[in-house]
Amino acid sequence: MKNIGSYPSVRLRRNRKTEWSRRLVRESNLSASDLIWPIFIREGKNIKEPIKSMPGVHRYSIDKVEKLVEKAISKKIPLIALFPNTPVSKKNANGSEALNKNNLVCKALKLIKKNFNEIGLMCDVALDPYTSHGHDGILKNNYVDNDATIKVLVKQSLLQAEMGCDVIAPSDMMDGRIGEIRKSLDKNGFKKTQILSYAVKYASNFYGPFRDAVGSKKSLKSDKKNYQMDFYNSKEALREVALDISEGADFVMVKPGMPYLDIIKLVKDNFKIPVFAYQVSGEYSLIQNAINNNLLNEEAIVESLISFKRAGASAIVTYFADKIVDKLG
Ligand code: PBG
Numbered sequence: 001m002k003n004i005g006s007y008p009s010v011r012l013r014r015n016r017k018t019e020w021s022r023r024l025v026r027e028s029n030l031s032a033s034d035l036i037w038p039i040f041i042r043e044g045k046n047i048k049e050p051i052k053s054m055p056g057v058h059r060y061s062i063d064k065v066e067k068l069v070e071k072a073i074s075k076k077i078p079l080i081a082l083f084p085n086t087p088v089s090k091k092n093a094n095g096s097e098a099l100n101k102n103n104l105v106c107k108a109l110k111l112i113k114k115n116f117n118e119i120g121l122m123c124d125v126a127l128d129p130y131t132s133h134g135h136d137g138i139l140k141n142n143y144v145d146n147d148a149t150i151k152v153l154v155k156q157s158l159l160q161a162e163m164g165c166d167v168i169a170p171s172d173m174m175d176g177r178i179g180e181i182r183k184s185l186d187k188n189g190f191k192k193t194q195i196l197s198y199a200v201k202y203a204s205n206f207y208g209p210f211r212d213a214v215g216s217k218k219s220l221k222s223d224k225k226n227y228q229m230d231f232y233n234s235k236e237a238l239r240e241v242a243l244d245i246s247e248g249a250d251f252v253m254v255k256p257g258m259p260y261l262d263i264i265k266l267v268k269d270n271f272k273i274p275v276f277a278y279q280v281s282g283e284y285s286l287i288q289n290a291i292n293n294n295l296l297n298e299e300a301i302v303e304s305l306i307s308f309k310r311a312g313a314s315a316i317v318t319y320f321a322d323k324i325v326d327k328l329g
Pocket of ligand 1 (some may be wrong): 126129206207209279
């Protein structure tokens with residue numbers, strides 16, 4: 001850095017003196033357009049069920065979802081992510097409920113798309129909400145079989161696209177699935193359906209509260225370390241992203257968020273593709289619990305979200321989306 005001058009003629013505090021001046025020189029911003037709002041759906045009618053592991057977040061029966069969509073549209077949130085809490089009775093080893101055209105996600109997609117088209121809908125592609133063992137794919141000899149899993153994920157993606165899903169988001173970390181999903185979407189008339197690849201998804205300890213929310217926590221006996229990325233690595237993320245771009249991803253996700261800001265920046269510096277960040281359930285609950293205990297101010301939420309924007313993220317999946325949107329300029 002050249003020509004920065006020196007004290008006493010230079011005083012960086014001058015630009016920080018007033019609120020208007022601080023606003024004037026801001027290097028990043030946060031608006032409703034940066035937010036992706038995850039919503040948990042469940043069976044039943046007229047239910048808004050608190051999730052213990054995520055204070056302030058609820059599971060909604062599908063009849064309640066329309067109101068949430070209206071709210072998101074009126075607040076200009078561009079994209080909603082739907083996550084199902086599947087009843088245990090509908091889970092099995094192959095996760096076949098994922099391919100049921102009347103499953104929770106399909107029902108919600110149909111209902112929302114019938115009434116609204118000014119908002120995007122995104123759905124995870126992975127089998128963990130549907131398998132009795134809680135893994136994202138098909139087990140063979142206790143190992144998630146990559147190629148057998150892709151066959152099911154391709155069908156799951158196609159079904160979601162048929163039901164009106166705008167953004168297909170594979171979160172399973174199988175090798176080669178983006179290319180296979182793209183091919184099948186194109187072949188079946190869904191050339192315009194976007195793919196958001198969870199390209200860089202770490203085997204993280206911060207997913208705990210989410211697994212409770214979708215009900216896969218009790219089923220999952222082991223970890224996901226032989227398919228999700230090892231958190232000791234960063235350069236490997238570039239290989240994951242490069243492959244997914246070459247296979248046809250429209251955007252890529254880095255997940256979790258705050259412990260992986262270096263990865264967001266690394267990916268952004270190396271590729272021109274839009275990068276999204278996922279502020280995951282563990283991050284949400286840590287911050288929200290601290291706020292509830294008066295250990296943090298609410299402004300900590302904006303501070304956490306701005307860190308993603310500084311790092312280069314185009315948008316952020318966050319459970320704070322509906323709570324924070326009114327406070328943004
Ligand atoms: C499922 C999936 C997970 C999350 C999103 N999709 C959990 C996992 O991989 O076990 C985590 C989200 C969060 O913690 O908020 N494939």
